[in-house]
Amino acid sequence: MGKATVQVPKRKSDLTFFQKVKRSRVLLLMCLPAILFFIAFSYAPMPGIWVAFVRYNYRDGIFGSKFIGLDNFEFLATSGKLLSLTKNTILYNLAFILFGNFLAVFVAILLNEMRSKWFKKVSQTIMFLPYFISQVLVGILVFNLLNYDTGFVNGILTSMGMERWQPYSDASVWPPIMILVYLWQQTGYNSVVYFAAIMGIDGEMMEAAKVDGANGFQRIRYIILPSLKPTIVILLLFALGGIVKGNFGLFYNIVGTNPMLYSTTDIIETYVYRATVAEFNFSTASAVGLYQSVIGFIIVMAVNYIVKKIEPDYSLF
Amino acid sequence: MAKKQDKDLMESGAKVRLGTSDKIIRGFGYTFLTLYSICCIIPFIIIVSTSFTSETVIRAEGVQFLPKDITLTAYSMVTKSGGIWWSYLVTIILTVVGTGIGLSIISMTGYALQRKDFPFRNGISFFIYFTSLFQAGLAPYYLLMTQTYHLKDSYLAVLLPLLMSPWLIILMKNFVKAIPHEITESGKIDGAGDMRIFVSLILPMLKPALATIGLFLALGYWNEWYQSSLFLSSNTPVKPLQFTLYEIVNKTDMLKNSVAGQFINLADIPQESVKMANAVLATGPIILLYPFVQKYFISGITVGAVKG
Numbered sequence: 001m002g003k004a005t006v007q008v009p010k011r012k013s014d015l016t017f018f019q020k021v022k023r024s025r026v027l028l029l030m031c032l033p034a035i036l037f038f039i040a041f042s043y044a045p046m047p048g049i050w051v052a053f054v055r056y057n058y059r060d061g062i063f064g065s066k067f068i069g070l071d072n073f074e075f076l077a078t079s080g081k082l083l084s085l086t087k088n089t090i091l092y093n094l095a096f097i098l099f100g101n102f103l104a105v106f107v108a109i110l111l112n113e114m115r116s117k118w119f120k121k122v123s124q125t126i127m128f129l130p131y132f133i134s135q136v137l138v139g140i141l142v143f144n145l146l147n148y149d150t151g152f153v154n155g156i157l158t159s160m161g162m163e164r165w166q167p168y169s170d171a172s173v174w175p176p177i178m179i180l181v182y183l184w185q186q187t188g189y190n191s192v193v194y195f196a197a198i199m200g201i202d203g204e205m206m207e208a209a210k211v212d213g214a215n216g217f218q219r220i221r222y223i224i225l226p227s228l229k230p231t232i233v234i235l236l237l238f239a240l241g242g243i244v245k246g247n248f249g250l251f252y253n254i255v256g257t258n259p260m261l262y263s264t265t266d267i268i269e270t271y272v273y274r275a276t277v278a279e280f281n282f283s284t285a286s287a288v289g290l291y292q293s294v295i296g297f298i299i300v301m302a303v304n305y306i307v308k309k310i311e312p313d314y315s316l317f
Numbered sequence: 318m319a320k321k322q323d324k325d326l327m328e329s330g331a332k333v334r335l336g337t338s339d340k341i342i343r344g345f346g347y348t349f350l351t352l353y354s355i356c357c358i359i360p361f362i363i364i365v366s367t368s369f370t371s372e373t374v375i376r377a378e379g380v381q382f383l384p385k386d387i388t389l390t391a392y393s394m395v396t397k398s399g400g401i402w403w404s405y406l407v408t409i410i411l412t413v414v415g416t417g418i419g420l421s422i423i424s425m426t427g428y429a430l431q432r433k434d435f436p437f438r439n440g441i442s443f444f445i446y447f448t449s450l451f452q453a454g455l456a457p458y459y460l461l462m463t464q465t466y467h468l469k470d471s472y473l474a475v476l477l478p479l480l481m482s483p484w485l486i487i488l489m490k491n492f493v494k495a496i497p498h499e500i501t502e503s504g505k506i507d508g509a510g511d512m513r514i515f516v517s518l519i520l521p522m523l524k525p526a527l528a529t530i531g532l533f534l535a536l537g538y539w540n541e542w543y544q545s546s547l548f549l550s551s552n553t554p555v556k557p558l559q560f561t562l563y564e565i566v567n568k569t570d571m572l573k574n575s576v577a578g579q580f581i582n583l584a585d586i587p588q589e590s591v592k593m594a595n596a597v598l599a600t601g602p603i604i605l606l607y608p609f610v611q612k613y614f615i616s617g618i619t620v621g622a623v624k625g
Contacts (some may be wrong), residue, residue: 048457134540155379289454
């Protein structure tokens with residue numbers, strides 16, 4: 001098999017480019033719709049990045065507007081906006097990644113220890129459910145629980161004779177709330193990979209450990225966790241690769257356009273969205289977007305380099 | 318003799334230890350997972366409960382875990398205007414058409430890119446994959462869609478961008494990888510063309526992959542609100558379901574945040590129960606369908622976790 005696959009491209013490489021195209025024209029045609037799609041929606045917007053370097057006005061368009069160099073970036077950097085957006089985005093992502101993976105591994109291990117098939121199935125189904133609803137509904141759920149007038153939590157507080165809680169005007173309480181909502185929505189999904197990895201552990205090894213008298217904690221400590229280590233490391237690294245990409249749907253649907261909460265909840269995506277759709281400030285929006293893309297690209301490259309060193313099979317390219 | 322006794326003791330001791338630690342883990346596991354599952358489902362119960370509660374009770378006592386008096390007022394208000402059925406229709410059409418087109422393109426591409434004798438497979442794979450490494454960003458995308466493609470207030474602005482993603486194509490490649498190359502070879506020997514091989518030999522073997530990827534696409538279209546929020550303005554009379562929901566919520570927010578609060582007619586603010594009835598109607602189909610298709614999503618996540 002290995003030999004044959006080496007020989008095929010060797011023979012093909014003798015062909016000229018046009019011969020190759022001619023021979024594989026059907027396969028090329030099969031890829032054509034996808035290629036056109038990515039040109040139209042991913043590559044075509046790229047020249048438009050130029051808008052970050054101009055003072056955009058509708059009449060002159062992106063390429064006719066006045067070139068102002070790095071002024072847009074300078075304004076964002078000196079006003080401290082860029083720093084606070086980056087800080088919020090990265091800190092939230094770090095919390096999501098660390099707590100998210102910890103809880104996912106925890107849930108997967110516990111699920112594996114359960115003996116009742118019925119219980120496993122039902123609890124997995126329920127935990128997976130929040131992943132399937134739209135982010136709009138997530139926003140509604142949170143509002144329904146926490147709002148001042150009719151919220152579920154305030155109903156309970158009042159019935160216990162306590163004072164009402166007003167989270168929608170208090171920025172400081174939102175980091176833990178956002179993390180909890182993220183965990184609520186994603187843990188079912190995240191634990192699937194870990195659960196599959198545990199199922200893939202050699203059954204004989206588990207049996208041998210049992211025969212040797214290893215108790216449940218020892219099996220988890222010395223067999224399951226070490227077997228999960230490569231999966232955990234790889235997933236953590238890839239998650240770190242996306243650390244400057246915020247979860248727009250989550251933040252925008254929960255916080256919306258409530259300026260009182262921006263200090264702790266405004267991430268790069270929500271700022272760019274408002275600048276684009278509400279303020280039509282395309283130059284500022286694009287400057288922030290470009291800054292994010294460049295940083296993100298550098299981080300992914302670094303992560304891929306590291307993964308390649310540890311586990312070449314898992315590297316992206 | 319003494320040694321044997323020792324050994325027996327140790328063994329029985331080991332057994333007891335094994336028993337108790339397993340019991341602790343299991344007992345803790347049942348408790349934790351049960352509580353966690355309850356946390357997962359409570360918000361849904363509250364929403365359904367609120368949608369059946371009268372507005373006066375909500376105003377007076379807040380939303381409840383179980384409705385005090387069941388009323389269908391909210392549902393009759395939502396369905397009376399008929400708008401929600403049009404939204405349903407738009408969402409269903411977008412979901413069916415988008416999933417169909419997307420699935421055809423993704424499966425063709427996934428197959429071609431997995432063919433060992435296709436000299437351009439690495440180049441094209443990278444061309445597609447690169448789009449997930451570096452993006453132009455929202456502002457240039459928005460300007461292109463509205464000013465170059467003129468897709469403002471067109472359903473195409475919602476349908477087209479969701480057709481495929483690099484991740485779904487990689488997922489399809491991983492599924493195709495499991496099909497032995499000999500199938501393609503045998504087709505070639507029989508003189509079949511590439512398209513013929515794909516349609517009559519490969520596609521039938523890809524049924525689980527088509528189900529999995531089709532469901533991811535369908536879920537994406539059903540839950541779509543983002544592209545709609547970018548491109549569908551008040552000039553589009555019928556919005557997709559989730560965006561309708563989004564607008565109802567946003568209207569409430571806007572009215573509440575506006576400084577000129579005293580000029581707001583309270584009747585303009587959508588009622589809590591009506592909001593929840595909308596939410597139940599927009600999400601219901603997914604929740605009813607989901608237990609039956611869950612296994613396909615799980616297979617997608619596990620196959621997709623390995624890169625292509």
